[in-house]
Amino acid sequence: MLYFNMLGETEELIFDHTSDHVQGMLMLEALRQAALATAHILGLPFTGGLALLNYNTNFFHYLERDAPIVLRAYGDFSANETSEDKEAPIFIQVIQWGKVCADATMKAFAYINGAHYEQQKVRLEKISARSKMQFDAKVSRILEAEPSI
Structure with a gap:
Protein backbone atom coordinates (compact mmCIF):
# COMPACT_ATOMS: atom_id res chain seq x y z
CA MET A 1 0.00 0.00 0.00
CA LEU A 2 1.17 3.49 -0.83
CA TYR A 3 -0.17 6.66 0.77
CA PHE A 4 -0.27 10.18 -0.67
CA ASN A 5 -1.49 13.47 0.75
CA MET A 6 -4.00 15.24 -1.47
CA LEU A 7 -4.06 19.02 -1.64
CA GLY A 8 -7.53 20.54 -1.47
CA GLU A 9 -6.67 23.50 -3.70
CA THR A 10 -4.59 24.15 -6.78
CA GLU A 11 -3.98 26.92 -9.25
CA GLU A 12 -3.62 24.37 -12.07
CA LEU A 13 -7.40 23.98 -12.42
CA ILE A 14 -9.92 26.80 -12.61
CA PHE A 15 -13.53 26.01 -11.71
CA ASP A 16 -16.63 27.84 -12.89
CA HIS A 17 -18.00 28.25 -9.37
CA THR A 18 -16.83 28.19 -5.76
CA SER A 19 -17.75 25.29 -3.54
CA ASP A 20 -17.87 24.51 0.16
CA HIS A 21 -16.33 21.09 -0.58
CA VAL A 22 -13.42 19.83 -2.71
CA GLN A 23 -14.40 19.87 -6.38
CA GLY A 24 -14.84 16.46 -8.03
CA MET A 25 -12.56 17.38 -10.94
CA LEU A 26 -9.76 18.18 -8.50
CA MET A 27 -10.24 14.76 -6.90
CA LEU A 28 -10.13 13.07 -10.33
CA GLU A 29 -6.86 14.83 -11.16
CA ALA A 30 -5.38 13.86 -7.78
CA LEU A 31 -6.35 10.24 -8.44
CA ARG A 32 -4.73 10.36 -11.88
CA GLN A 33 -1.51 11.80 -10.47
CA ALA A 34 -1.45 9.25 -7.64
CA ALA A 35 -1.90 6.43 -10.17
CA LEU A 36 1.03 7.71 -12.24
CA ALA A 37 3.21 8.05 -9.14
CA THR A 38 2.21 4.53 -8.04
CA ALA A 39 3.19 3.08 -11.42
CA HIS A 40 6.62 4.74 -11.19
CA ILE A 41 7.13 3.56 -7.61
CA LEU A 42 6.25 0.02 -8.76
CA GLY A 43 8.96 0.14 -11.41
CA LEU A 44 7.73 2.02 -14.48
CA PRO A 45 10.86 3.82 -15.69
CA PHE A 46 10.60 7.60 -15.97
CA THR A 47 11.36 7.21 -19.69
CA GLY A 48 8.23 5.06 -20.07
CA GLY A 49 4.64 6.17 -20.18
CA LEU A 50 1.07 5.19 -19.43
CA ALA A 51 -1.87 5.18 -21.83
CA LEU A 52 -5.16 5.34 -19.92
CA LEU A 53 -7.52 2.50 -20.89
CA ASN A 54 -10.20 2.71 -18.23
CA TYR A 55 -10.99 4.97 -15.29
CA ASN A 56 -13.89 4.05 -12.96
CA THR A 57 -14.61 6.25 -9.98
CA ASN A 58 -17.20 5.90 -7.21
CA PHE A 59 -18.09 8.87 -5.00
CA PHE A 60 -19.52 8.18 -1.53
CA HIS A 61 -19.10 11.38 0.52
CA TYR A 62 -18.10 15.00 -0.01
CA LEU A 63 -14.57 16.00 0.89
CA GLU A 64 -14.28 18.88 3.32
CA ARG A 65 -11.95 21.64 2.19
CA ASP A 66 -10.30 22.24 5.57
CA ALA A 67 -9.43 18.67 6.60
CA PRO A 68 -6.58 16.39 5.51
CA ILE A 69 -7.22 14.04 2.58
CA VAL A 70 -5.23 10.84 2.11
CA LEU A 71 -5.03 8.68 -1.01
CA ARG A 72 -4.31 5.00 -0.42
CA ALA A 73 -3.04 3.24 -3.55
CA TYR A 74 -2.29 -0.32 -4.54
CA GLY A 75 -1.00 -1.44 -7.91
CA ASP A 76 -1.25 -4.93 -9.36
CA PHE A 77 1.77 -4.18 -11.47
CA SER A 78 5.53 -4.39 -11.32
CA ALA A 79 8.18 -3.59 -13.86
CA ASN A 80 11.80 -2.76 -14.48
CA GLU A 81 13.87 -1.55 -17.45
CA THR A 82 13.77 -5.01 -19.09
CA SER A 83 10.04 -5.70 -18.65
CA GLU A 84 7.70 -6.01 -21.61
CA ASP A 85 4.94 -3.47 -22.18
CA LYS A 86 1.83 -4.54 -20.24
CA GLU A 87 -1.37 -3.50 -18.49
CA ALA A 88 -1.04 -1.63 -15.22
CA PRO A 89 -4.15 -1.75 -13.01
CA ILE A 90 -4.09 0.62 -10.03
CA PHE A 91 -6.64 0.93 -7.23
CA ILE A 92 -6.98 4.07 -5.12
CA GLN A 93 -9.15 5.10 -2.17
CA VAL A 94 -9.77 8.70 -1.09
CA ILE A 95 -9.92 8.89 2.71
CA GLN A 96 -10.92 11.73 5.01
CA TRP A 97 -11.55 11.40 8.77
CA GLY A 98 -10.81 7.65 8.44
CA LYS A 99 -13.73 7.20 6.04
CA VAL A 100 -13.49 6.16 2.38
CA CYS A 101 -15.10 9.04 0.46
CA ALA A 102 -14.33 7.78 -3.04
CA ASP A 103 -12.46 5.02 -4.80
CA ALA A 104 -11.12 4.52 -8.28
CA THR A 105 -9.90 1.69 -10.45
CA MET A 106 -7.60 2.82 -13.19
CA LYS A 107 -6.30 0.53 -15.89
CA ALA A 108 -3.53 1.80 -18.15
CA PHE A 109 -1.17 0.26 -20.65
CA ALA A 110 2.42 0.72 -19.52
CA TYR A 111 5.00 1.44 -22.19
CA ILE A 112 8.18 0.50 -20.38
CA ASN A 113 10.41 1.98 -23.05
Missing part, protein backbone atom coordinates in the same frame (compact mmCIF):
# COMPACT_ATOMS: atom_id res chain seq x y z
CA GLY A 114 9.97 5.62 -24.10
CA ALA A 115 10.58 4.67 -27.76
CA HIS A 116 7.59 2.28 -27.66
CA TYR A 117 5.45 5.09 -26.27
CA GLU A 118 6.55 7.46 -29.05
CA GLN A 119 5.94 4.79 -31.74
CA GLN A 120 2.39 4.31 -30.46
CA LYS A 121 1.83 8.07 -30.40
CA VAL A 122 2.93 8.40 -34.05
CA ARG A 123 0.70 5.46 -35.03
CA LEU A 124 -2.33 7.01 -33.29
CA GLU A 125 -1.66 10.40 -34.90
CA LYS A 126 -1.73 8.75 -38.36
CA ILE A 127 -5.01 6.99 -37.55
CA SER A 128 -6.49 10.23 -36.21
CA ALA A 129 -5.40 12.20 -39.31
CA ARG A 130 -6.99 9.58 -41.57
CA SER A 131 -10.24 9.70 -39.55
CA LYS A 132 -10.32 13.51 -39.76
CA MET A 133 -9.76 13.40 -43.51
CA GLN A 134 -12.58 10.86 -43.96
CA PHE A 135 -14.90 12.98 -41.81
CA ASP A 136 -14.11 16.14 -43.78
CA ALA A 137 -14.77 14.28 -47.06
CA LYS A 138 -18.17 13.08 -45.79
CA VAL A 139 -19.16 16.58 -44.67
CA SER A 140 -18.12 17.99 -48.06
CA ARG A 141 -20.25 15.40 -49.88
CA ILE A 142 -23.25 16.23 -47.66
CA LEU A 143 -22.84 19.97 -48.24
CA GLU A 144 -22.47 19.47 -52.01
CA ALA A 145 -25.62 17.31 -52.10
CA GLU A 146 -27.81 19.85 -50.27
CA PRO A 147 -30.18 21.72 -52.58
CA SER A 148 -29.62 25.45 -52.87
CA ILE A 149 -32.35 27.65 -51.46
Whole structure:
Protein backbone atom coordinates (compact mmCIF):
# COMPACT_ATOMS: atom_id res chain seq x y z
CA MET A 1 0.00 0.00 0.00
CA LEU A 2 1.17 3.49 -0.83
CA TYR A 3 -0.17 6.66 0.77
CA PHE A 4 -0.27 10.18 -0.67
CA ASN A 5 -1.49 13.47 0.75
CA MET A 6 -4.00 15.24 -1.47
CA LEU A 7 -4.06 19.02 -1.64
CA GLY A 8 -7.53 20.54 -1.47
CA GLU A 9 -6.67 23.50 -3.70
CA THR A 10 -4.59 24.15 -6.78
CA GLU A 11 -3.98 26.92 -9.25
CA GLU A 12 -3.62 24.37 -12.07
CA LEU A 13 -7.40 23.98 -12.42
CA ILE A 14 -9.92 26.80 -12.61
CA PHE A 15 -13.53 26.01 -11.71
CA ASP A 16 -16.63 27.84 -12.89
CA HIS A 17 -18.00 28.25 -9.37
CA THR A 18 -16.83 28.19 -5.76
CA SER A 19 -17.75 25.29 -3.54
CA ASP A 20 -17.87 24.51 0.16
CA HIS A 21 -16.33 21.09 -0.58
CA VAL A 22 -13.42 19.83 -2.71
CA GLN A 23 -14.40 19.87 -6.38
CA GLY A 24 -14.84 16.46 -8.03
CA MET A 25 -12.56 17.38 -10.94
CA LEU A 26 -9.76 18.18 -8.50
CA MET A 27 -10.24 14.76 -6.90
CA LEU A 28 -10.13 13.07 -10.33
CA GLU A 29 -6.86 14.83 -11.16
CA ALA A 30 -5.38 13.86 -7.78
CA LEU A 31 -6.35 10.24 -8.44
CA ARG A 32 -4.73 10.36 -11.88
CA GLN A 33 -1.51 11.80 -10.47
CA ALA A 34 -1.45 9.25 -7.64
CA ALA A 35 -1.90 6.43 -10.17
CA LEU A 36 1.03 7.71 -12.24
CA ALA A 37 3.21 8.05 -9.14
CA THR A 38 2.21 4.53 -8.04
CA ALA A 39 3.19 3.08 -11.42
CA HIS A 40 6.62 4.74 -11.19
CA ILE A 41 7.13 3.56 -7.61
CA LEU A 42 6.25 0.02 -8.76
CA GLY A 43 8.96 0.14 -11.41
CA LEU A 44 7.73 2.02 -14.48
CA PRO A 45 10.86 3.82 -15.69
CA PHE A 46 10.60 7.60 -15.97
CA THR A 47 11.36 7.21 -19.69
CA GLY A 48 8.23 5.06 -20.07
CA GLY A 49 4.64 6.17 -20.18
CA LEU A 50 1.07 5.19 -19.43
CA ALA A 51 -1.87 5.18 -21.83
CA LEU A 52 -5.16 5.34 -19.92
CA LEU A 53 -7.52 2.50 -20.89
CA ASN A 54 -10.20 2.71 -18.23
CA TYR A 55 -10.99 4.97 -15.29
CA ASN A 56 -13.89 4.05 -12.96
CA THR A 57 -14.61 6.25 -9.98
CA ASN A 58 -17.20 5.90 -7.21
CA PHE A 59 -18.09 8.87 -5.00
CA PHE A 60 -19.52 8.18 -1.53
CA HIS A 61 -19.10 11.38 0.52
CA TYR A 62 -18.10 15.00 -0.01
CA LEU A 63 -14.57 16.00 0.89
CA GLU A 64 -14.28 18.88 3.32
CA ARG A 65 -11.95 21.64 2.19
CA ASP A 66 -10.30 22.24 5.57
CA ALA A 67 -9.43 18.67 6.60
CA PRO A 68 -6.58 16.39 5.51
CA ILE A 69 -7.22 14.04 2.58
CA VAL A 70 -5.23 10.84 2.11
CA LEU A 71 -5.03 8.68 -1.01
CA ARG A 72 -4.31 5.00 -0.42
CA ALA A 73 -3.04 3.24 -3.55
CA TYR A 74 -2.29 -0.32 -4.54
CA GLY A 75 -1.00 -1.44 -7.91
CA ASP A 76 -1.25 -4.93 -9.36
CA PHE A 77 1.77 -4.18 -11.47
CA SER A 78 5.53 -4.39 -11.32
CA ALA A 79 8.18 -3.59 -13.86
CA ASN A 80 11.80 -2.76 -14.48
CA GLU A 81 13.87 -1.55 -17.45
CA THR A 82 13.77 -5.01 -19.09
CA SER A 83 10.04 -5.70 -18.65
CA GLU A 84 7.70 -6.01 -21.61
CA ASP A 85 4.94 -3.47 -22.18
CA LYS A 86 1.83 -4.54 -20.24
CA GLU A 87 -1.37 -3.50 -18.49
CA ALA A 88 -1.04 -1.63 -15.22
CA PRO A 89 -4.15 -1.75 -13.01
CA ILE A 90 -4.09 0.62 -10.03
CA PHE A 91 -6.64 0.93 -7.23
CA ILE A 92 -6.98 4.07 -5.12
CA GLN A 93 -9.15 5.10 -2.17
CA VAL A 94 -9.77 8.70 -1.09
CA ILE A 95 -9.92 8.89 2.71
CA GLN A 96 -10.92 11.73 5.01
CA TRP A 97 -11.55 11.40 8.77
CA GLY A 98 -10.81 7.65 8.44
CA LYS A 99 -13.73 7.20 6.04
CA VAL A 100 -13.49 6.16 2.38
CA CYS A 101 -15.10 9.04 0.46
CA ALA A 102 -14.33 7.78 -3.04
CA ASP A 103 -12.46 5.02 -4.80
CA ALA A 104 -11.12 4.52 -8.28
CA THR A 105 -9.90 1.69 -10.45
CA MET A 106 -7.60 2.82 -13.19
CA LYS A 107 -6.30 0.53 -15.89
CA ALA A 108 -3.53 1.80 -18.15
CA PHE A 109 -1.17 0.26 -20.65
CA ALA A 110 2.42 0.72 -19.52
CA TYR A 111 5.00 1.44 -22.19
CA ILE A 112 8.18 0.50 -20.38
CA ASN A 113 10.41 1.98 -23.05
CA GLY A 114 9.97 5.62 -24.10
CA ALA A 115 10.58 4.67 -27.76
CA HIS A 116 7.59 2.28 -27.66
CA TYR A 117 5.45 5.09 -26.27
CA GLU A 118 6.55 7.46 -29.05
CA GLN A 119 5.94 4.79 -31.74
CA GLN A 120 2.39 4.31 -30.46
CA LYS A 121 1.83 8.07 -30.40
CA VAL A 122 2.93 8.40 -34.05
CA ARG A 123 0.70 5.46 -35.03
CA LEU A 124 -2.33 7.01 -33.29
CA GLU A 125 -1.66 10.40 -34.90
CA LYS A 126 -1.73 8.75 -38.36
CA ILE A 127 -5.01 6.99 -37.55
CA SER A 128 -6.49 10.23 -36.21
CA ALA A 129 -5.40 12.20 -39.31
CA ARG A 130 -6.99 9.58 -41.57
CA SER A 131 -10.24 9.70 -39.55
CA LYS A 132 -10.32 13.51 -39.76
CA MET A 133 -9.76 13.40 -43.51
CA GLN A 134 -12.58 10.86 -43.96
CA PHE A 135 -14.90 12.98 -41.81
CA ASP A 136 -14.11 16.14 -43.78
CA ALA A 137 -14.77 14.28 -47.06
CA LYS A 138 -18.17 13.08 -45.79
CA VAL A 139 -19.16 16.58 -44.67
CA SER A 140 -18.12 17.99 -48.06
CA ARG A 141 -20.25 15.40 -49.88
CA ILE A 142 -23.25 16.23 -47.66
CA LEU A 143 -22.84 19.97 -48.24
CA GLU A 144 -22.47 19.47 -52.01
CA ALA A 145 -25.62 17.31 -52.10
CA GLU A 146 -27.81 19.85 -50.27
CA PRO A 147 -30.18 21.72 -52.58
CA SER A 148 -29.62 25.45 -52.87
CA ILE A 149 -32.35 27.65 -51.46
